[in-house]
Amino acid sequence: MSVRKWLSRPEFGVVAAVVAAWLFFAVTAGDSGFLTLSGTASYLAIAAELGLLAVPVALLMIAGEFDLSIGSTIAASGMTVALCTTELGWPLWAGIAAAAALSACVGLVNGLIVTRTRLPSFIVTLGTLFILAGGTIGTTRLITGRTQVGGLEDAGGFGAAQKLFAGQIGPFSITLLWWVGLTALATWVLVHTRPGNWIFAVGGAPDAARRLGIPVDRVKILLFMTTALAACLVATFQTVQFRGTDVLRGTGKELEAILAAVLGGTLLTGGRGSVVGAACGALLFGMVQQGIVFSGVDSDWYKVFLGAVLILAVLLNSSVQTRAAEARR
């Protein structure tokens, strides 16, 4: 494993950027809480939530498709949990099961439309993004007359769910464990199993994959269901942690997840990418978002840094890879 080989890995740029960002904020905001345990916990919590979305989104993008609907899937699943428990009096687990069923259906529908019609998934999932967003606001107002639902702590089984989805390990959120666990699982699937090879093949050379007898459509449909279920999982975290939800939860998360995946070296065109890279992309995102606050800069400026870091990391990635490719010749 030479240095050159390491430099040409898709994760290289983002790992370098994470180290650079950490050093930068350690110097500029080290004395104001960035280096404390609670400060570290605060950006890791953001990274974990985004990472849980970015990992399946990276898998889907490697297979050559996009899912923009996850933002609204978060709102719809969270609201399903909240409405089932507060309005119907169901125990919390039943509410979570209903939300999981709903999001699995969303993923199935996305996958079926994309594979049957051959329309670009960017457009199809943009459509489902809007349908779910409007459906969530409309349904919630119809049933409750409000746009937020709270009071989940009275639902049956809340205590156990709180331990599992919103617990703390010292200062750290339990979502970190979920994030690390699911990233490891996804990495194993992608690198060491046959379905993992299929994912690369489906995104990199779809026609060849079909000729080889790889179930291209089934792979894609399952990946769409995975992203939707990940959105449901994140919605469950937030709903249990904040003991309620509103109809705008998750807005914009679809782009943040794609951003994290791209930071991690996943190509927009499919066929190449890394799950660990996507997880690191989410870490970078959380670090920049909270680092700005720690350095005492008005949050008005935060998107400037986010955009700059995005361009910088991708630039670093491509320049290093160009160099590595040249060195190989």
Added chain:
Amino acid sequence: MNREFSVRRSALWRVLGCLLALFAAACGRGERASATTRDSRERPRIAVVTHGQASDPFWSVVKNGIDQAAKDMGVTVTYQAPQAFDMVAMSRLIDAEVARKPDGLIISMPDPAALARSLQAARDAGIPIITINAGGEEARKMGALLHIGQSEYDAGKAGGERLARAGVRHAICVNHEVGNVSQDERCRGFLDALTKAGGEGRVLSVNAASPTDMQQKILAATRPEVDGVFTLGPAAARAALAALPSANRLGTTKLATFDLSPEILAAVRDGQILFAIDQQQYLQGYLAIVLLTQYAQHGVLPAAEAIPTGPSFVTRENAAAVIDASKKGIR
């Protein structure tokens, strides 16, 4: 090929340089509110986290009050707000501020349940909290010292009664911040008052980030029988003002709004808007800083659960007097 790479590398350094320059500039801006003394460690540092969206002129006035008070009291203030109306992002901002251990924390609470955990962490760290603008009903339960703002339900009800007295029977309440309890409460109070007076109304959700969306939705919702439009902020009121003439409804449809801006006051003065409900949000920012500073330095505090800054009504009679202050970002 090698030349291409060196071009890329110099571009990289250029981007990096820009980034550092920007950061330095932003750091300078962030400390703008502090006086020019060297010993900023000695002076109280107060953190403000609100839910105000950048596109909302209302919150600029709150921030002006905060900045002025920071100058007057000689304290360092940081102001944070999420990019959009997002309670999860807001709670993360509070977490980050709590980790920095400020001497006081000022927050708005549009969704108290969602922010409960972060506030608990602030209380556990022993940071005194004052809530402003939203969440007054829950302020005490959340462990805030006091709340500075107005009761939104009562304010909405007062607005509904006024419009009903002016003869409105079929109204729409335009909600530009879906998910904010305060806005839901305003519409609920408004519709309750209207129903009680024998009228009827409905809520219309619009997207605050897009004036075009607001204008066209209001236009579409203003059916022939609608004779009243009630907006919850100046941006939506501006959109309604733009929508009504194109429907030839200016004059037949009565318009009223929450909160002020120079254009809105001019429209009130010229009779296009019946009244604007003023909650004097400048005071919400100003007083919160003053009270927290006094509390941090001397441990003194007014013996009240809430300081009501509104509602008061700006009508045709007194609009002209308020316009100048509004242009300065104080009303």
